[in-house]
Structures are given as C-alpha cells and as structure tokens.
Amino acid sequence: MHDPRESHLTALKRLLRYVRGTIDYGLLLHPSSSAELVVYTDADWTGCPDTRRRTSGYAIFLGGNLVSWSSKRQPVVSRSSAEVEYWAVANGVAEASCLRQLLAELHSPLAKSTLVYCDNISAVYLSTNPVQHQRTKYVEIDLHFVRDQVAVGDARVLHVPTTSQFADIFTKGLPSSTFSEFRSSLNVTCG
Amino acid sequence: MFLLTLGFTETKSDTSLFIYRHGSETAYLLLYVDDIVLTASSQPLLQRIIVSLQQEFAMKDLGVLHHFLGVTVEHRPSGMFLHQRQYTLDILERAGMNDCNPCSTPVDTQAKLSADMGASVADPTTYRSLAGAL
Numbered sequence: 183m184h185d186p187r188e189s190h191l192t193a194l195k196r197l198l199r200y201v202r203g204t205i206d207y208g209l210l211l212h213p214s215s216s217a218e219l220v221v222y223t224d225a226d227w228t229g230c231p232d233t234r235r236r237t238s239g240y241a242i243f244l245g246g247n248l249v250s251w252s253s254k255r256q257p258v259v260s261r262s263s264a265e266v267e268y269w270a271v272a273n274g275v276a277e278a279s280c281l282r283q284l285l286a287e288l289h290s291p292l293a294k295s296t297l298v299y300c301d302n303i304s305a306v307y308l309s310t311n312p313v314q315h316q317r318t319k320y321v322e323i324d325l326h327f328v329r330d331q332v333a334v335g336d337a338r339v340l341h342v343p344t345t346s347q348f349a350d351i352f353t354k355g356l357p358s359s360t361f362s363e364f365r366s367s368l369n370v371t372c373g
Numbered sequence: 374m375f376l377l378t379l380g381f382t383e384t385k386s387d388t389s390l391f392i393y394r395h396g397s398e399t400a401y402l403l404l405y406v407d408d409i410v411l412t413a414s415s416q417p418l419l420q421r422i423i424v425s426l427q428q429e430f431a432m433k434d435l436g437v438l439h440h441f442l443g444v445t446v447e448h449r450p451s452g453m454f455l456h457q458r459q460y461t462l463d464i465l466e467r468a469g470m471n472d473c474n475p476c477s478t479p480v481d482t483q484a485k486l487s488a489d490m491g492a493s494v495a496d497p498t499t500y501r502s503l504a505g506a507l
Contacts, residue, residue, distance in 0.1 A: 186500045187491040194504055196476060198468050201461055201507070203475025208456030210449075284386035288401065289394060355482040362477070373447065373454050 210369045214245030219281060219296040222342065223274035224349035225256070225266040236266045239352025240274035241368060242281065248368050250277055253352035264304035271300050271309065272324035274349075275337050282336060295335055299342035309339035375429050376402065379422065393422070403441075410441055464506045468499075 225238040242250040256269055278296040285292055300306055309328050331337040350356060351364040377383070381391040381402060393400040393413075400413035400422055409432070413419035423434055438446050447454040465471050494500050 185489070186494045186497050186504075187489070188494055189486055189491050191494045191500055193480070193486060194500065194507075195468075195470070195473075196481070197479045197507065198465060198470050198503070199473050199476035200479040202465055202470060202473050203477065205458055205461050205465075206456075208447075208454050208458075210452055210454050212452035280386065284384070284390075287384045287386050287390075287392065289392075289399060355480040356478065357482060358477040373456060 204372075206373050207370055208373050209248060210371055211247045212369075214247060216245040217285075217290065217292055218294050219244055219278050219292060221274040221278050221296060221298045222347060222349040223267075223270040223298060223300050224347050224353050225263075225270035225302075226353035227263045227266050236269075237353045238266070238270035238273055239349045240270065240277065241349050241352065242274065242278055244281070244285075246369075248370075250281065251352065251368075252277070264302060264308065267300055267302035267305040268308055268328075269324055270349075271298060271305050271339060272328050274298060275328050275331050275339075279331060279336065296331075296337045298337055298339045299347070300339060301342055301344045301347045303341060306339050306341045376404070379425055393418075405442060408441060410438060464503065467506070468503050 220243045221240055222242075223238070223240040225236050227236060236256045237253065238256050239253040240251065241248060252273070256266070258269075275296070275298055278298070282292055282296065298309075308325060309332055328337070328339065332339065344350070348364045348367050351361065351368070356364065376391050379393065380395060381393045381400075384390045384392055389404050391402040391404065393402070398414055398418050400411065400418055402422075403410040409426075411419065411422060413422060426432060427434075437448065440446065443460050444455050444457055445459065447456070462471075465473075
C-alpha cells in the first residue's frame with residue numbers, strides 16, 4: 183500500500199469492474215429450522231511471491247445461511263501444505279467457537295457439533311490423530327486448539343472434495359464457471 | 374448505563390450486543406454509536422422497550438430494519454436480502470468507473486502480484502482510498 187505499482191492499479195480496476203457487474207448482487211438470508219454450524223476452510227498453498235505467506239479463508243453457515251467469512255494472508259511462513267491447511271482449519275474453528283459462544287449467550291445453544299470441511303486429507307487426519315509428527319510441530323498450538331474442540335464434541339473435521347470446497351473463492355482466482363457456482367452456493371445472488 | 378436499568382445485560386461475545394431475558398420474554402439490542410437495532414420475542418415487549426428508550430433519549434423509531442452500518446436490508450417473501458448498492462455506486466463514482474465494462478470474476482486465475490515490480494502509480498492517494506473503500 184505504501185508504494186502501489188501499475189500492476190496493482192490494474193488489479194484494482196479489474197476488481198472494480200467486477201463490482202460494477204455485480205451491483206445488484208447481495209446476500210440472501212432465509213428462515214431456517216436447522217441449527218447447525220458448517221465451516222468450509224481452505225488455504226492457497228502457492229500464495230504470495232514476495233513473502234511466501236499463504237492466503238487462507240473460510241465460509242461459515244448457520245442453518246444454511248452464510249453468517250461469517252474471511253479471506254486473509256497468514257501471518258507466518260509455513261513449511262508444508264498440511265501445515266497451511268491446518269492453520270486455515272484452526273482459524274475457521276476459532277471463529278465457529280466464537281459463534282457457538284454467541285449463540286449460547288443468545289439462549290440458542292447448538293446441540294450438534296460444528297462440521298468443518300477441508301479438502302486436505304492430512305489436515306483432517308491431524309485433527310483426531312494424537313500422534314505428534316516432527317514436521318507438524320510448528321502448528322502445535324493450532325493443533326491442540328482444534329483437537330480440544332474435537333475432543334469435547336464441539337467440532338468434527340471432515341474431508342470435502344475440491345469441487346465442493348466453497349472457501350476456495352476466498353483464497354484464489356477461479357475460472358468464471360466455478361466462481362459463479364461457488365458464489366451462488368454462498369447465497370450471494372442477483373436481487 | 375441506562376440499558377442495564379431496563380434489565381438488559383451486556384454480552385461477553387460482543388460489547389455492542391445487549392440481551393433482555395425475563396421468563397419467556399427475550400429481546401436483543403445492538404448499539405453502534407447512535408444506531409440501534411432492536412428485536413424482541415413479542416410486539417408488546419418491543420413497544421415497551423421503545424417507549425422506555427424514548428423517555429430517556431431523543432430517538433426516532435424508524436420501523437422495520439432498512440439500513441445498518443452501510444448495509445441495506447430488503448424484506449422478501451423468501452427472507453432478507455442484504456446489499457450495499459449505494460455504497461458500491463459511491464465507490465465507482467469516485468473511481469470514475471460508472472460506465473466501465475463489467476467483468477465476471479474479481480481476480481485473474483494466474484494473478485500473483487509482487488510488491489515492488491513495475492512503475493509506481495501516478496496517484497497513490499486515489500489508489501489507497503479506493504483500495505481502502507473495498
């Protein structure tokens with residue numbers, strides 16, 4: 183931001199052109215009898231060429247309605263793709279945990295576990311497997327946090343195929359057909 | 374604080390969210406500077422709280438929720454539709470891009486931007502203001 187370049191301005195204009203084309207779009211919230219939190223988390227492993235830091239994102243649904251989302255660069259450099267994905271999972275689980283706390287305060291506590299979908303098998307495996315691997319020691323805090331949530335039954339981490347990983351939209355550029363499919367899955371529609 | 378004397382309690386999750394709960398009666402109140410969003414389990418409870426608030430503060434009941442923090446709320450048969458059309462138009466106006474060609478996705482699939490490649494932009498202030506507004 184302190185010294186923007188022409189390539190950044192081009193990207194910004196591209197974004198504004200997208201915004202221009204979606205001026206009538208918005209988020210639809212519908213009444214729902216389901217009280218289930220579902221989280222999709224994803225990380226882009228290829229990331230930023232300067233810092234080698236990755237982008238991670240999540241989308242959180244409550245009873246089928248999108249209630250929370252995030253897209254941000256991870257604060258640390260990661261060493262493996264599982265580590266990157268795991269950081270993203272921990273980030274999504276932390277937000278879901280805040281939402282559960284909020285719902286409890288609203289006197290609508292959730293009975294079911296939060297379902298966390300991630301497209302990385304290793305990250306799913308790490309959420310339940312108590313064996314500590316040398317290469318994952320850098321995600322230790324995240325690992326314990328997620329495992330604690332899983333152990334007390336507040337969260338379950340499950341695998342989702344990349345084709346249904348809606349959080350992809352928050353981490354990388356997508357082809358327009360996938361982009362519009364994921365966008366409508368987030369209930370972002372033309373009014 | 375006045376809300377607490379009405380029987381509201383501040384939540385731990387969000388310092389701007391207050392909850393009223395007595396027996397089966399529940400009300401949620403969101404307070405943001407001088408904007409309030411209030412919902413209650415029944416119409417009489419809602420009216421009672423509004424009257425109490427009006428006795429203490431000079432405030433106007435704007436009826437059903439339409440705007441909050443720059444987000445417009447439209448009530449549809451299928452639910453609520455939230456959008457930022459006006460805010461979006463203001464940004465495009467500032468960028469002079471009201472009549473630009475629309476694009477189907479916000480970012481290129483190959484886009485990997487480097488912080489220090491290429492020439493600096495001529496007007497970094499406008500760049501920062503637009504990027505900040507998004």
